[in-house]
Amino acid sequence: MDSYIMQLRRAWLNQDGDVLADLLSLSHNHATNPQLGSDAAMTKAMEHLSAPFDDLVLHHIKVISSLNKDDALTSYAHQSAAIQSLAKILQLQKDENWMLPVMNSMCLDLRRLALKAEASKFGKNQKSGEVLEKCAECLMSCFRVCAADNRNSEDDTKRWGMLALVNQLWKVYFRINKLDLCKPLIRIIESSGLKDQFALAQKITYKFFMGRKAIFDSDYTAADEYLTYAFVRCHKESAKNKRLILTYLVPVKMLLGYMPKKSLLEKYNLLEFWELVEAVKRGNLRSLEEVMNKHEIFFISAGIYLIVEKLKLITYRNLFKKVYLVLNTHQIPVASLLAALEMHGVDDVDMDETECLVANLIYEGKIRGYISHQHKKLVISKQNPFPQLSSLNSN
Amino acid sequence: MSDFIVGTCLFMCPEKERWMREREGLLHTFEVDEKTKHLKRPKADPSKIVKCFSRPAAGQLMPDTSELRPASVLLSTIRYLFTNVVTRVDYDWVMIYDFVFDRLRAIRQEVVIQRIRGPQSVQILEPIVRFHVYAGQRLCEKNISVFDTKINSQHLLECLKQLLVLYDELEEQSSMCNPNFEENIERLSIGNNRPQMEALYMLLHLGDSSALGRGISLPHKYRGKNVKLAMKISLAWFLKNYVRTLRLIQKLPLLLKFGVLSNLRLLRRDTFQIMSAAYNSKLLTFPGLKLQEILMYRDVEKLSADCKLFNLSFAYENVQFDARKFNKGLLLANPDMYFTVQTLQKYLPIILLQDDDAINDDSSS
Numbered sequence: 001m002d003s004y005i006m007q008l009r010r011a012w013l014n015q016d017g018d019v020l021a022d023l024l025s026l027s028h029n030h031a032t033n034p035q036l037g038s039d040a041a042m043t044k045a046m047e048h049l050s051a052p053f054d055d056l057v058l059h060h061i062k063v064i065s066s067l068n069k070d071d072a073l074t075s076y077a078h079q080s081a082a083i084q085s086l087a088k089i090l091q092l093q094k095d096e097n098w099m100l101p102v103m104n105s106m107c108l109d110l111r112r113l114a115l116k117a118e119a120s121k122f123g124k125n126q127k128s129g130e131v132l133e134k135c136a137e138c139l140m141s142c143f144r145v146c147a148a149d150n151r152n153s154e155d156d157t158k159r160w161g162m163l164a165l166v167n168q169l170w171k172v173y174f175r176i177n178k179l180d181l182c183k184p185l186i187r188i189i190e191s192s193g194l195k196d197q198f199a200l201a202q203k204i205t206y207k208f209f210m211g212r213k214a215i216f217d218s219d220y221t222a223a224d225e226y227l228t229y230a231f232v233r234c235h236k237e238s239a240k241n242k243r244l245i246l247t248y249l250v251p252v253k254m255l256l257g258y259m260p261k262k263s264l265l266e267k268y269n270l271l272e273f274w275e276l277v278e279a280v281k282r283g284n285l286r287s288l289e290e291v292m293n294k295h296e297i298f299f300i301s302a303g304i305y306l307i308v309e310k311l312k313l314i315t316y317r318n319l320f321k322k323v324y325l326v327l328n329t330h331q332i333p334v335a336s337l338l339a340a341l342e343m344h345g346v347d348d349v350d351m352d353e354t355e356c357l358v359a360n361l362i363y364e365g366k367i368r369g370y371i372s373h374q375h376k377k378l379v380i381s382k383q384n385p386f387p388q389l390s391s392l393n394s395n
Numbered sequence: 396m397s398d399f400i401v402g403t404c405l406f407m408c409p410e411k412e413r414w415m416r417e418r419e420g421l422l423h424t425f426e427v428d429e430k431t432k433h434l435k436r437p438k439a440d441p442s443k444i445v446k447c448f449s450r451p452a453a454g455q456l457m458p459d460t461s462e463l464r465p466a467s468v469l470l471s472t473i474r475y476l477f478t479n480v481v482t483r484v485d486y487d488w489v490m491i492y493d494f495v496f497d498r499l500r501a502i503r504q505e506v507v508i509q510r511i512r513g514p515q516s517v518q519i520l521e522p523i524v525r526f527h528v529y530a531g532q533r534l535c536e537k538n539i540s541v542f543d544t545k546i547n548s549q550h551l552l553e554c555l556k557q558l559l560v561l562y563d564e565l566e567e568q569s570s571m572c573n574p575n576f577e578e579n580i581e582r583l584s585i586g587n588n589r590p591q592m593e594a595l596y597m598l599l600h601l602g603d604s605s606a607l608g609r610g611i612s613l614p615h616k617y618r619g620k621n622v623k624l625a626m627k628i629s630l631a632w633f634l635k636n637y638v639r640t641l642r643l644i645q646k647l648p649l650l651l652k653f654g655v656l657s658n659l660r661l662l663r664r665d666t667f668q669i670m671s672a673a674y675n676s677k678l679l680t681f682p683g684l685k686l687q688e689i690l691m692y693r694d695v696e697k698l699s700a701d702c703k704l705f706n707l708s709f710a711y712e713n714v715q716f717d718a719r720k721f722n723k724g725l726l727l728a729n730p731d732m733y734f735t736v737q738t739l740q741k742y743l744p745i746i747l748l749q750d751d752d753a754i755n756d757d758s759s760s
């Protein structure tokens with residue numbers, strides 16, 4: 001215990017951010033030492049450490065003590081107090097940024113504790129998401145200190161800390177469904193001169209969430225760009241993260257006309273998508289519906305149900321193309337398209353709706369031609385009536 | 396809850412406000428005592444006067460409890476407004492709307508001041524939501540100088556979102572065991588209207604991913620017939636399947652139909668745009684009758700007016716679609732009231748006070 005306090009003192013005096021980050025992290029092995037939660041430890045800390053650092057350490061010790069008692073809500077409250085005193089220290093340290101590693105690790109712990117506190121709230125009269133909302137506010141207090149530090153040279157500015165905080169905030173906002181709150185943060189990051197120079201791992205996380213937000217906003221070309229960036233640069237050893245990125249990238253790519261290879265899906269254990277690929281390729285709406293029902297929970301919990309629903313459009317296109325190839329005419333009777341739909345499991349559709357499906361495909365440029373309502377025919381262009389989907393993405 | 400303020404006023408309007416408004420001549424026609432209406436300073440009828448909305452003044456001290464109405468009085472005030480005022484036929488409904496809107500707003504304000512939460516606030520908010528949905532349809536063709544659709548829908552969404560939060564809270568609380576038996580009984584009765592409100596939320600935000608997301612993750616017990624139908628409609632519009640969207644809309648019960656029709660101008664506009672690309676031709680035309688059916692036009696004149704609006708030619712009952720001529724800059728078609736005033740009047744106040752699943756609207760034509 002003594003040595004722990006001394007180590008803290010040394011790291012503080014030496015301004016060694018990495019060591020200090022470890023010493024104040026809850027994943028470090030000191031956190032499991034039951035002695036550290038004692039009053040004696042606090043007295044020691046008061047004796048050997050100076051203000052304002054002592055305050056931070058006291059809160060940290062209280063976190064450990066309440067963690068030992070398995071009290072998630074109280075641990076969260078103490079961690080939040082620790083972050084507040086950290087924010088004060090950061091504010092006081094005018095021309096230095098060596099504390100950023102400490103901030104990163106403590107903020108990570110804060111978010112984890114908030115999740116734990118949310119889970120433990122069962123039985124207490126509190127709104128769900130309340131702790132996470134407070135957690136976001138707390139993270140924002142650090143973010144403000146960092147973002148405001150714009151007078152220093154690039155070497156000493158605390159602005160380097162912004163991206164890691166934004167990434168923590170993404171995670172919180174996705175959890176509590178408040179994506180709108182990210183907008184101002186994105187603006188600050190995108191307009192910051194450091195944008196391309198942040199650590200790669202942070203950039204990857206950031207782009208991953210940008211991609212997910214783009215999916216949410218139905219901007220699939222942007223989503224493709226962000227997620228591809230994240231996937232390509234993500235380290236090949238972190239298969240778990242690569243798989244996570246693919247969960248979003250695969251359906252986006254499919255929508256843009258690129259079908260994944262089976263081997264890729266196999267490699268990352270994402271074969272749910274293979275069934276989808278086959279249904280879409282064949283224009284088989286019945287089996288698409290079946291796959292959607294079968295993996296409904298997976299698609300919903302991953303937040304990709306709606307983009308999978310959008311794949312129906314491509315499935316229609318593929319089915320209609322097959323009809324064209326079979327009939328080999330440029331004047332396709334709408335009735336034949338309807339028959340094809342019915343054959344593939346769409347049983348509650350009629351001529352009007354078939355025309356409507358075709359109309360949408362024409363509007364989006366996925367079919368070149370026009371519909372003649374009088375003649376009940378789809379008249380397609382002599383040249384390239386079904387352009388490659390991947391060629392359409394520029395618009 | 397003891398630290399919250401609880402009102403003690405048992406009238407729809409506190410006496411102090413009544414005296415003040417009598418003195419200043421600020422009584423609404425609906426509030427005047429019939430016997431005194433010819434006087435220079437008419438008196439208020441205490442059974443008709445309702446507290447009106449006023450913005451909290453800056454620096455105002457804690458509200459006087461004698462000027463606040465407890466939840467039960469707020470509820471009976473709503474009931475009074477819906478049974479005695481909205482049903483009146485002797486005045487223009489715009490005037491009725493302005494009056495009721497204002498008085499309901501005062502009620503909402505008191506819910507906030509007294510921090511009324513839980514089942515009681517659900518009971519108060521639900522009818523208010525219905526009122527704004529109804530008004531949105533009934534007054535949609537009115538000029539902006541007398542009725543502002545945007546303001547109406549802002550208030551509607553504010554109440555509705557608040558309701559959804561309350562539902563979630565109550566759901567969470569009921570999953571824990573509650574020793575208070577009476578409160579549990581009260582809760583049992585309030586889940587009843589939740590499906591209607593959830594469906595409404597999806598229908599107001601047609602094709603919107605976050606509203607759909609909420610619907611998709613809704614607990615199974617709330618996914619009744621109407622919620623499922625609302626989800627189907629929203630998904631159909633998500634894929635811009637206008638034929639299916641508009642066809643399914645017609646299967647909705649009345650109130651939900653009123654709600655979804657707030658999107659009608661957008662639905663029509665987008666459909667015109669899609670069809671202008673797909674039926675683009677200099678020679679061929681599209682039969683107006685068919686289009687009238689697909690896009691739910693009661694009156695062919697309205698269809699012709701919309702065609703004109705979007706710069707499409709409408710001649711001999713046929714529409715000529717032309718992708719280049721279509722006026723993309725316009726974001727909405729003309730407002731069009733789908734129901735007749737007679738129909739709309741007929742279902743008052745039932746539609747505002749209860750779930751309207753029971754009402755069949757086959758008489759709407």
